[in-house]
Amino acid sequence: MSTATAKAIEGLKARAADEGLLDVAYTTTDSPFGPLLLAKTRRGLVRVGLPNQDSDELLVDLAERVSPRVLETPNELDEARRELDLYFEGKLDSFDLPLDWRLSGGFRQKVLRAINRIPYGQTRSYTEMARKAGNERAVRAAGTACGSNPIPLVVPCHRVLRTGGAFGGYAGGLPMKEALLQLEGVLDESPAS
Amino acid sequence: MTALPPFQTVLDDHATAVMAILHGAVGRDGAEDCFQETFLAALRAYPKLKDDRNLRGWLLTIAHRKAIDHHRARGRAPVPVAEPAELAASDGMPEPDDGLWAAVGALPPKQRAAVALRYGSDLPHSEIAAALGCSTEAARRNLHEGLKRLRKELA
Numbered sequence: 001m002s003t004a005t006a007k008a009i010e011g012l013k014a015r016a017a018d019e020g021l022l023d024v025a026y027t028t029t030d031s032p033f034g035p036l037l038l039a040k041t042r043r044g045l046v047r048v049g050l051p052n053q054d055s056d057e058l059l060v061d062l063a064e065r066v067s068p069r070v071l072e073t074p075n076e077l078d079e080a081r082r083e084l085d086l087y088f089e090g091k092l093d094s095f096d097l098p099l100d101w102r103l104s105g106g107f108r109q110k111v112l113r114a115i116n117r118i119p120y121g122q123t124r125s126y127t128e129m130a131r132k133a134g135n136e137r138a139v140r141a142a143g144t145a146c147g148s149n150p151i152p153l154v155v156p157c158h159r160v161l162r163t164g165g166a167f168g169g170y171a172g173g174l175p176m177k178e179a180l181l182q183l184e185g186v187l188d189e190s191p192a193s
Numbered sequence: 194m195t196a197l198p199p200f201q202t203v204l205d206d207h208a209t210a211v212m213a214i215l216h217g218a219v220g221r222d223g224a225e226d227c228f229q230e231t232f233l234a235a236l237r238a239y240p241k242l243k244d245d246r247n248l249r250g251w252l253l254t255i256a257h258r259k260a261i262d263h264h265r266a267r268g269r270a271p272v273p274v275a276e277p278a279e280l281a282a283s284d285g286m287p288e289p290d291d292g293l294w295a296a297v298g299a300l301p302p303k304q305r306a307a308v309a310l311r312y313g314s315d316l317p318h319s320e321i322a323a324a325l326g327c328s329t330e331a332a333r334r335n336l337h338e339g340l341k342r343l344r345k346e347l348a
Contacts, residue, residue: 004221005212008228009204015229021236024199063199068240070199 013073023067025076028055032088033176036153038077041066044098045080047150050172065103084153090183093120095154103150107133111145118159121184125163147171153180197245200236207249208232210316211256214324217309218260227263231256253316253324261326296346297339303327304339311336 016022024046026039034051037058046066049058063070074081079097086092099116101109114132118124130142147169149157158180162168170177181187211231215224234255242251297308303325310321322332 001209002212004225005208005228008212008225009208011225012204012229012232015233016236019233021233026201059199059201060196064196068197068200069236070201071204072201 013071016069016071017073017076021069022071022073022076023069024062025071025073026059026062027072027074027077027081029077029081029084031084033172033179036084038080038084039070040077040080041100041102043100043102045151045154046100046103048152048154050152050176052173053171080154087153088183093184097154099151099155104145104148107135107138107141108145108148110134111142112149112151112155112157115146115149115157115160116155118156120156121186123159123161123165123181123186126160126168127163129160143168159184159186197239197242200239203235203239203248203252204232207252210249211252214253214256214310215260217306218257218324219263223260223263227256227259230259230262234259247319249316250320250323253320254326257324257326296343299346300339300342303335304342307332307335308339308343 013022017025020042022042024039024041026037026047028035028037030036031051035055036051037047037049037053037055038045039047039049039058039062047058047062049055059070083092083095083097087095101112104112110133111129114129115124126139126142126146127136129146130136130138133142133145135141146157146160149155149171152158152171158170158177160168167174167177178187208228212224212228215227215231219227231252235252297305300308306325307321310316310324311318316324318329318333318336321336322329325332325335327335
C-alpha cells in the first residue's frame with residue numbers, strides 16, 4: 001500500500017470517529033502471554049481476545065453481533081492498553097475502564113458482573129458466583145458464563161476456582177490462569193492443581 | 194444472506210484499487226479527499242447493504258460519484274485516469290515501458306481509463322463500467338477500441 005493511501009486511511013478513520021461511524025474500534029497489543037485483541041464500542045470495552053483465540057474470528061463475530069462498522073483504530077484503545085500494561089507489570093490492581101456488557105445476556109451477565117467485583121489477589125468458587133448471580137444451584141451455568149467471558153483479564157474470571165481450590169478451566173489455557181494468579185500473589189511459585 | 198465482514202476487511206481489500214481509480218479520475222490533489230468521502234459514504238450505508246458479493250463494484254460506483262462531485266465543485270467535466278503511469282506505479286506494478294504508457298496517455302479519456310483499469314488495476318469489465326459510470330458493453334467497447342489503437346500505434 002502506498003504512503004498516500006495509508007495517509008488517506010488514517011484521515012478517514014479520524015473522520016469516521018468524528019461522525020459517530022465508529023461502532024467497533026479495535027487494536028492488538030502485546031502482553032507477556034502473546035498478542036491480545038482489544039475492542040470497544042461507544043459504551044466501553046466489549047471484547048478482549050486472548051493469545052490463543054483467533055482474532056479474525058472474533059472480529060467477524062463482533063461484526064455480526066454488534067455492528068459491521070468495525071475499524072482498526074489503535075488510539076481509541078490507548079487507555080485500555082495502558083491499564084493492561086500496568087496490570088501485567090503488577091502496578092495496577094483495579095481497572096478503571098467503562099465496559100459494554102452486551103455480548104452476555106441474562107444469567108451469564110449477572111455472573112460476569114459478580115466476577116467483576118472479586119478484588120485483586122482473591123479467589124472465589126463457581127458456587128459462590130452462582131449464588132451471587134441469584135441461583136446457587138446453577139453452578140454449571142456459572143462455569144459456562146466464566147468460560148464465555150467476552151472481556152477476560154479485565155473481568156477477572158481467572159479468579160474463579162473450583163470449590164476446594166482446583167483450577168477449573170480458562171479460555172486462555174490453564175498455564176495463563178496459573179501465571180495470572182501468581183502475578184496477583186494468590187499462588188506461590190509451585191501451585192498444586 | 195451471510196453476515197457482512199468487518200469493514201476493516203473491506204478497507205484492506207479495496208483501498209488500493211479505489212485510490213488508484215481516484216488518482217486517475219481527479220488527480221493526486223483531489224484523491225485523498227475523494228477517497229475519504231467514498232469510504233465515509235460506504236461506511237454510512239454499510240450495515241444496510243443487502244448483498245456483499247460485489248463490494249468492489251459497489252465501492253467503485255461510489256468513488257465514481259464522488260469524483261463527479263469533485264469535478265462539479267470545480268466546474269469542469271471529469272477526466273478519468275489522467276495519469277496512467279502514476280496509477281500503475283502506485284499499484285506496485287512493474288515499471289511500465291515509457292513508450293507504451295505514452296501511447297496509453299494519448300488515448301481518448303474513456304479508452305485510456307478502460308485500458309488503465311483493465312491492465313493497471315486488473316478490473317473485470319463490469320467493474321470498469323461501474324468506475325466509468327457506463328454500461329458493461331460500453332466499457333468493453335472502449336477497452337476494445339483503446340487496445341486496437343494501441344496496437345496500431347505501437348506496431
